[in-house]
Amino acid sequence: MADASFRSWVKNNDATAAAFWESWIERNPEKLHMVEEARGLLEMMDFNPGGPTEEEMKEVKGNIDRILLQIKTEYIAPERPVRRIKKAYYWAAAASILILLTAGWFHYIYNAPVKVSTGYAQTKQVTLPDNSKLILNANSTITYSKNWSNSSAREVWLDGEAFFEVAKAPHSAAPKFSVHAGTINVDVLGTSFNVYHRKGNIAVVLEEGKVALENNTNHQREIMQPGQMMTWDTHTFNRQPVNTALYTSWKDKRLVFENKPLSEIARMLEDNYGYRVAFKKKELETLRFTGACSTEDINILLANIKEVFELEIIRKDTTIIFQ
Known part of the structure; x- marks a missing residue:
């Protein structure tokens, strides 16, 4: 007033x-x-x-x-x-x-905003107002309007990670579907893709269909094709071909790693499970691991890493130490 x-x-x-x-x-x-x-x-x-x-x-x-x-x-x-x-x-x-x-x-x-969040080691399936589906990864949040109309874009704001399966727009909703992840907008017209947005790091993996990425600061725009990953490094987009299953397996409650450095596995343990991970020696971070396990049993992952590299892994409360 x-x-x-x-x-x-x-x-x-x-x-x-x-x-x-x-x-x-x-x-x-x-x-x-x-x-x-x-x-x-x-x-x-x-x-x-x-x-x-x-x-x-x-x-x-x-x-x-x-x-x-x-x-x-x-x-x-x-x-x-x-x-x-x-x-x-x-x-x-x-x-x-x-x-x-x-x-x-x-x-x-x-038009009240809807906010959906997950805790550590938790995933959640969400149906959006247009019947699009998404799976929200652990320690993540989405926000969207309770009702969508044909007068404005279908929009989702993401902090964390989610896998989307976008439906074709019904007559009551706009054809444009956008995911906002930090400074990046992902514009979609019916497709399946994964969006990662944590601590300023943004990565989009396209499984099928077509998406357009745009930076809302300098309006740089890129079109993605299936089987590609696009990352943003604060100045420009970087494109590379990938095996999409390595980046989307979490939605099926599987973690799949292919030649992945332990530093990235440590980041996943921190982001998705709330652990604090430390390495006694810097060179341990660069060791590369290939393997798979259930998202619901991290003990198997740690046991495999311990056996492959003959490491000692110490767990105390929410801290994991590789040495």
């Missing part, structure tokens, strides 16, 4: 503003529900990905501000006498506020 006194009371817990509004409510108890709804709407007006857009809510907020200011000026200004107005005008103003608040509230609820 633009009204400084009302905003100071709700947002900043200002003592003077609080005293003013609480005193006014005591004198006008029948208007408490109007104030509470206005207060609730103001507290909900944080714009989140997938929620109502700033343009959509600006008009609603402006109308509420105008009516609140008018009522405050004509009814409750302490420095001037209270003027009587016609009951019809009062009820028209009150009805306008309630209509605007209700419209804004339902618009927010309808």
